Amino acid sequence: MNNKITVVALIALITVGCEREKKIEISSESFTENELPICENSNCPEITINYVEVFGDPEISEKINGKIKNFIFTSLLMGEDTIPTAKTIQEAATGFVKNYKEDKAQFPDMAGEYFAEISVTEIYRSEEHICFEIRQYLYTGGAHGYGTTSFKNIDPKTGEEIPFQKLFKDKKEFATFAEKKFRHEQKIAQEQSINGTGFWFENDKFYLPESVGFTQDSIIFVYNQYDIASYADGPIELKIAVEEAKPFLRIH
Structure with a gap:
């Protein structure tokens, strides 16, 4: 009898544990x-936003979705504002349109129509690591638009960002290794x-860019325009094979 009770109790505990450890799911939105x-x-400026939304565990998905949407909201800010106040993508996009209309009314002869292209894409996922590539390209007047590419590494069990020191064993040692790769690719003698x-x-x-991206096979660093070279040089990418970088990694 006692054995039966023990088995039932174990099954109940396993079931509760599985319910608590809800897996998240990711869907594509636009x-x-x-x-x-x-x-x-x-007439409105063209706005194209392709992003992902996370479902599953409410607490974890809320954290991840909050980070994604904050990037979108911030990307659509114009003027001197640096902290978004929008609560939805629609609200943030409406603010972008209103700013365009105000500028157009003030400068009716301004050349070029504003536009915004924003994307958030899942490029890697494992049980302990999700990597999102986040891009934005905006034109809000002037000679040309400006875009950036960066990455967010997320712990799917907590929804928190994974800091660099938890991705790599020793940042300084890895940077020394990465510099050799960079010099080789850019034909700069040691x-x-x-x-x-x-x-x-x-x-x-x-030095390495502030964010790092992961795919199944590669580690990616992107120097955006003006980071280490002129606008005309475009973004400069350093891609390192995961196999080569394994001695420096804590997680993948």
Whole structure:
């Protein structure tokens, strides 16, 4: 009898444990200016947003979705604002349109129509690590638009971002390794200044971008325009095979 009770208790505990450890699911979503009431009968800037939404455990999904939407909201900010106040993508996009209309009214002869392209894409997932690639490209006047690419590494069990020190064993050692790869790809001799071919590394010292991306096979670093080179040079990507980087990794 006691054995039966023990077995039933164990099954109950396992069931409760499985219920608590809910897995998250990710779906692809999209949004354009055509969904805005303000654009129904008037000319609007083109807005294209492709992103992901996380479902499953409410607490975890809320954290991850909050990070994704905050990136979208911030990307659509104009002027001197740096902290978004929008609560929805529709609200943030409406603010972008209103700013465009105000600028157009003030400068009716301004060349070029504003536009915004924003994307959040899942590029890697394991039981302990999800990596999102986040991109934005906006034109809000001037000679050209400006875009950035960065990454967010998330712990799917908590919804929190994984800091660099939990991804790599030793940042300094890995940076030394990455510099050799960078020099090889950019044809910069080891004894030559890192800026010897025209790069803009501060204090003439190599450093990695603030964010790092992961795929199944590669580790990706992107220097955006103006980070280490001119706008005309475009984004500069450093891609390192995971197999080569394994000695430096804590997680993948």
